[in-house]
Amino acid sequence: MLPEYKDGVLSWGGVNLEKIAQEYGTPLFAFSADVFSRRIKLVSESAKYPHLLCFSMKSNNNYHLLNEVRLAGAGVDVVSYGEFFIAQRCGIDPKKIVFSGVGKSDYEITQVNNSGILLLNIESESEYRFVKKLFSEVGLNFGISFRVKFELSLDRLHPYLGVGKKDSKFGISEEVAFELYEDAVKSNLPVEGLHFHIGSQIKDLEIFYEVSKSALNFVEKLEKEVGVKLRYVDVGGGLGLDYENLTEPPIDRYTDAFKVLADAGYKIIFELGRFISAPAGVLITKVLRKKKREGLKNFLVVDAGMTELLRIPLYKAYHKVIPVRDGVAKEKFDIVGPICENSDYILQDVFLADVEEGEFLCVLYAGAYTSTMLMNYNGRPFPAEVVIKDGKTTLARERGKWEDLIPRPN
Numbered sequence: 001m002l003p004e005y006k007d008g009v010l011s012w013g014g015v016n017l018e019k020i021a022q023e024y025g026t027p028l029f030a031f032s033a034d035v036f037s038r039r040i041k042l043v044s045e046s047a048k049y050p051h052l053l054c055f056s057m058k059s060n061n062n063y064h065l066l067n068e069v070r071l072a073g074a075g076v077d078v079v080s081y082g083e084f085f086i087a088q089r090c091g092i093d094p095k096k097i098v099f100s101g102v103g104k105s106d107y108e109i110t111q112v113n114n115s116g117i118l119l120l121n122i123e124s125e126s127e128y129r130f131v132k133k134l135f136s137e138v139g140l141n142f143g144i145s146f147r148v149k150f151e152l153s154l155d156r157l158h159p160y161l162g163v164g165k166k167d168s169k170f171g172i173s174e175e176v177a178f179e180l181y182e183d184a185v186k187s188n189l190p191v192e193g194l195h196f197h198i199g200s201q202i203k204d205l206e207i208f209y210e211v212s213k214s215a216l217n218f219v220e221k222l223e224k225e226v227g228v229k230l231r232y233v234d235v236g237g238g239l240g241l242d243y244e245n246l247t248e249p250p251i252d253r254y255t256d257a258f259k260v261l262a263d264a265g266y267k268i269i270f271e272l273g274r275f276i277s278a279p280a281g282v283l284i285t286k287v288l289r290k291k292k293r294e295g296l297k298n299f300l301v302v303d304a305g306m307t308e309l310l311r312i313p314l315y316k317a318y319h320k321v322i323p324v325r326d327g328v329a330k331e332k333f334d335i336v337g338p339i340c341e342n343s344d345y346i347l348q349d350v351f352l353a354d355v356e357e358g359e360f361l362c363v364l365y366a367g368a369y370t371s372t373m374l375m376n377y378n379g380r381p382f383p384a385e386v387v388i389k390d391g392k393t394t395l396a397r398e399r400g401k402w403e404d405l406i407p408r409p410n
Contacts, residue, residue, distance in 0.1 A: 001035055001279060002246065003362060005326045010362055014391035017284060018324050021360045024384050025399060026286040027304035029371050031060070033389035036280035036367075037068040043272060044072070047255040049262035052118075054098045056237055056273025057083045059368040064387040064396045065277065066090040075118070077237075077271040081108040088115065098234060098269060100147070100195070102170050106130055116141035119232060119269075121195040123147045123171055128180050135189055145193030145234060146180055147171040150214040170197070174218060178226075185228045194219055197236025197271065203249065208235075208257035216261055233261045234269040241278055243318045243365050249275070274368040281367020283308060283383075284324065285346075287357050288338065298333045300352070302361060305337015305344045307380045309363070310373045313343040321346060324360035327353025335361065339378050379405055 003012040010017040013032050021028055043053055054075040057066070061083060067090055069076060075096025078084045087097060097117040099108075104127060109120065113134060120142045122128050131144060149171040172180065184191045198211055215233060223229050239254050258268050285304035292298045311317045321335055329351040337344040346363060355361065374382050381400030386393050 001038075002364065003282060003322075008326045010322070010324045010326075012282070013388040015388050015393050017282070017362060018360060020386060020393055021284045021286070021324065024386060024395065026284055026360065027308050027383040028284045029281060029308075029366065029383055029385040030284060030393075031062055031065055031277075031281045031367055031385065031387050031396070033064060033068050033280075033387050036065050036276060037072060039276040039280065040069065040072045040074055042251060043255070043270060043276070044074070046251045047258075047262075047268065047270070049259060049268065051255075051262070051268040051270060052096060052232075053270045053272065054096065054234075055276060056271050057087065058372060059273030060277040060281070060370075061086050061372055062385060062387065062396055063090055064389075064394065065280070066092065077273075081105075081111050084108075084112055084115075084117075094118070098271070099142070100197075100271070110134065113138070113141050119143050119145050119193050119195075119234065121145050121147050121193075121234060122180070125172070125176065125180065128184070132184070132187060132189065135187070140190055143190045143192030143231070144184065145191075145195045145230075145232065146177045147195040147197070148177045148215075148218060149173055150196055150198065150211050150218075178218075178222070181222055181228065182226050185226050191228055191230070193230055193232035193234055193269070194222075195234040195236070197234075198238060200238050200274070201240040202238045203240035203242075205250065205253050205257060208238075208254060211235075212258050212260050216264060219261075219264075219266065229265075231267060232269055233258070233266040234271065235261075237271040237273055237275070239272060239275045241274060241365065243278075244320060246279075246320065246364065251275070278365045278368035281365070281370065283363040283366040283370065285361050285363065287355055287359050287361065290355075290357055298331055300333045300335045300355060300361070301338060302335060302346065303338060304346065304363070304383070305339040306341065307337075307339060307375050307377050308383055309337075309346060309366070309370055310375065311369045312346060313341075319346065319366060320364045321350060321352075321361050322364065323353055323355050324362050325353075325355075327355075330354050339380075376400075376405060381405065 003010045054077040079101035098119045100121040285302040289301040335346040384399035385397035387396045
């Protein structure tokens with residue numbers, strides 16, 4: 001699943017990573033469609049109850065990988081009309097698309113209503129009022145659900161990742177959500193689901209068991225007091241990965257956490273993104289400069305940085321880095337990017353072989369929240385993306401051009 005050394009050079013899916021770095025240039029994202037599709041299959045085989053996997057497009061929206069989603073019969077979770085537009089172009093069945101996101105515009109909601117999707121996850125009273133108005137004027141071509149905040153202890157998460165907390169901008173409190181469900185049922189809106197997403201990078205799987213019990217209590221109360229039996233429970237995503245040790249989380253325990261809801265007759269919707277796409281991507285970067293004993297530190301300055309790996313300074317995230325050419329680790333380095341910010345580092349205090357300028361490094365688990373978070377800061381064009389499948393490489397996205405940095409007049 002991970003790149004391996006073959007004759008001293010990293011190979012992945014039968015492809016020599018040094019050769020593609022030389023052919024396509026760096027920084028270069030390489031995604032494995034084979035790994036990606038296997039991980040989709042892993043989720044589906046693990047959940048032994050009625051479910052729909054809606055891959056979270058915010059983690060990776062590469063066209064070729066989304067084609068693997070379509071071929072697997074899965075759907076997608078989108079958080080903007082832009083993502084919906086990409087999904088449509090990829091041929092994803094609209095009835096396997098869930099539209100989430102705290103800031104949907106009236107335009108976006110109207111557009112997806114024209115196309116028809118499976119569910120719209122409502123995140124505020126204001127959003128509900130617009131949906132209700134749209135229903136009265138033209139009807140709805142999607143089912144509605146409400147994103148409910150179930151208060152759980154998430155103190156061990158980065159504050160930006162605990163999105164299910166009471167003070168988070170996401171979702172609606174249980175009390176308000178219950179009132180909105182009552183009004184929606186009385187108004188004959190197509191009420192079909194419940195949605196929750198409590199956070200990201202959750203490694204304590206007991207949290208998922210706990211939230212499932214809270215959700216079950218909520219939907220049972222809805223059925224008893226409001227008289228509505230929902231069809232779907234969208235359990236979000238949030239399954240954490242070990243970026244340092246690269247060990248797999250117990251996917252069977254994760255899916256088992258929601259069995260209590262499935263046994264009660266609800267079809268489970270998963271919005272997993274990172275679990276599927278992170279191990280399916282690497283970032284290849286070239287060493288530009290070597291600075292030794294600067295302030296008693298050794299630096300490798302590479303051509304990738306926070307413009308490609310924003311999640312590192314944003315979340316203080318960790319990514320394992322290995323040289324593309326094998327060697328014995330001898331010295332400790334800070335691997336830093338070329339951006340004019342002190343926060344622009346990839347990995348600090350790592351022992352590496354004495355990599356020379358012009359050689360390549362490989363950042364692992366770089367398939368999620370990397371290429372979708374690119375920016376042009378410091379006048380940097382976007383990197384190229386290649387997809388590896390069945391031992392062959394396809395250029396999936398061309399490298400940005402200098403001209404792309406200049407706004408064009410009308």
